């Protein structure tokens with residue numbers, strides 16, 4: 001009997017060393033510990049043995065059984081680890097030193113222009129604010145001095161949702177929220193300087209120049225003694241940076257209920273330099289950005305005393321800026337989802353007006 005258990009133990013160790021996969025372990029387990037396995041057979045042999053022998057041999061057989069059980073458990077652990085490692089090795093096709101593929105996609109041209117304008121304004125102390133695309137009548141119109149039935153609403157028909165909500169028609173819809181967010185700054189002697197880019201929606205007849213979904217970037221600055229000259233300074237600086245050259249601007253009167261006085265800011269045509277060409281319809285100027293001094297009613301609606309503080313606001317057409325910057329003649333390209341067109345734009349592909 002002792003001879004047999006020792007022999008079986010040796011045999012088991014040898015067999016288990018040859019195992020290569022977790023799935024092979026079961027076979028071995030059945031051979032040794034199964035109902036008809038070697039260990040049961042040893043037990044069977046004990047049937048005719050004396051009580052003394054049974055006690056002694058039973059102990060030895062049990063030890064063998066325990067040895068096999070724990071050896072099998074250990075073997076499974078080792079083989080599992082090995083199998084995982086084999087999988088990792090097999091998947092080792094990734095090489096971090098390889099150049100990336102050209103098919104990874106590209107940024108949307110409006111994202112590129114937006115980021116550039118953001119970085120210019122943040123360098124001048126402006127914060128970049130986020131605002132939802134869904135808002136309500138109060139924020140989009142009433143807080144901006146546009147009461148119900150005001151004719152200025154005609155230009156800004158939009159998509160109305162149930163629950164009295166609507167898709168914002170301009171980034172000005174965020175003015176009240178942002179003014180409230182920062183109005184305590186003013187009491188502490190700090191100006192409010194913020195830009196808020198966003199997607200806007202209007203009921204438009206779509207053509208090469210009009211879209212029902214487009215991007216704007218609003219900017220506001222409020223402090224003591226802010227005047228139109230501050231507005232002109234910031235706009236000129238930003239545009240000169242965007243177009244990488246000195247930009248000449250002019251202001252024309254423009255009406256928006258939430259600014260007083262209100263302006264249309266034009267830039268001298270980049271293509272002809274002001275002498276007149278087809279791009280500027282021979283006027284020498286391009287309309288770029290409506291702006292003005294924030295109306296006292298708008299400041300009051302946000303809890304800011306218009307006797308103490310003044311500010312300017314502008315609504316830069318980001319989509320329009322991207323068209324000018326890249327020389328895109330049809331606005332529909334931007335929302336087309338046409339990767340062939342949209343993936344051409346990179347930081348380097350801006351139109352160089354000088355080369356035209």
Ligand code: PHE
Pocket residue numbers: 169170171172256259262290291292313314315316
């Ligand atoms: N929100 C206006 C529009 O979209 C633009 C604007 C912004 C005008 C800020 C003045 C000041 O038409």
